[in-house]
Amino acid sequence: MEIPNTEDWRFTDVRFLPIFKEYAKRINLVDTINAMVNTQMELSIGETVLAMRIDTLSGRTPLYRLEESFNGMDTELLLGKTIAPGQFNDTNLGRAMDQLFHAGTHKIFSQLSQNAIGCFKLDTRYHHFDTTSVSVFGDYDHPDQPLNITYGYSKAKRPDLKQFMVSNADFTLFNSDDISVVFFGSILPPLQN
Numbered sequence: 001m002e003i004p005n006t007e008d009w010r011f012t013d014v015r016f017l018p019i020f021k022e023y024a025k026r027i028n029l030v031d032t033i034n035a036m037v038n039t040q041m042e043l044s045i046g047e048t049v050l051a052m053r054i055d056t057l058s059g060r061t062p063l064y065r066l067e068e069s070f071n072g073m074d075t076e077l078l079l080g081k082t083i084a085p086g087q088f089n090d091t092n093l094g095r096a097m098d099q100l101f102h103a104g105t106h107k108i109f110s111q112l113s114q115n116a117i118g119c120f121k122l123d124t125r126y127h128h129f130d131t132t133s134v135s136v137f138g139d140y141d142h143p144d145q146p147l148n149i150t151y152g153y154s155k156a157k158r159p160d161l162k163q164f165m166v167s168n169a170d171f172t173l174f175n176s177d178d179i180s181v182v183f184f185g186s187i188l189p190p191l192q193n
Contacts, residue, residue: 010072017054017078024050025080027115036111037103041095043087047079048096051088054078064090135161 024030030046037045055069066088075083100108117124133155147164154163 131165
């Protein structure tokens with residue numbers, strides 16, 4: 001038996017990234033984004049988003065110089081097909097993010113969430129809102145005040161200050177008095193305990 005020449009072999013540490021790629025495949029991340037974002041770019045927007053997520057999860061935090069990050073990586077393993085690292089240049093990433101913005105990131109996120117709910121058979125009877133209290137001080141005599149800024153249980157341990165609550169979901173604000181919710185511009189009824 002002939003021993004292979006390993007001098008030309010390249011090894012990269014991909015850790016858990018193929019597992020993430022499999023979950024992205026299960027929720028149909030690439031195809032969903034491609035269907036929702038109209039583009040004529042050679043590199044699809046879905047593949048670009050997958051690459052950005054993989055790059056972020058790999059421990060790098062900036063969303064630039066992805067071509068350097070993917071240089072030497074097995075893109076077929078991580079993205080499902082061989083893509084030249086040069087395709088992930090800053091110009092393509094900027095165009096992709098512009099297209100995502102114009103398509104509506106909330107719509108895309110909502111569809112991907114629906115995909116995950118269906119794929120993993122998630123129980124949607126219960127909802128969780130993670131909130132942060134924002135303490136404020138001063139006078140608030142605005143006649144059309146959108147929030148009831150008031151005293152209440154202070155997560156910041158500052159019961160002497162008035163506050164309002166902000167959810168981790170974009171554009172979701174909680175009124176700390178009656179927990180009524182402004183969600184994507186619509187007022188929902190108070191939450192029940």
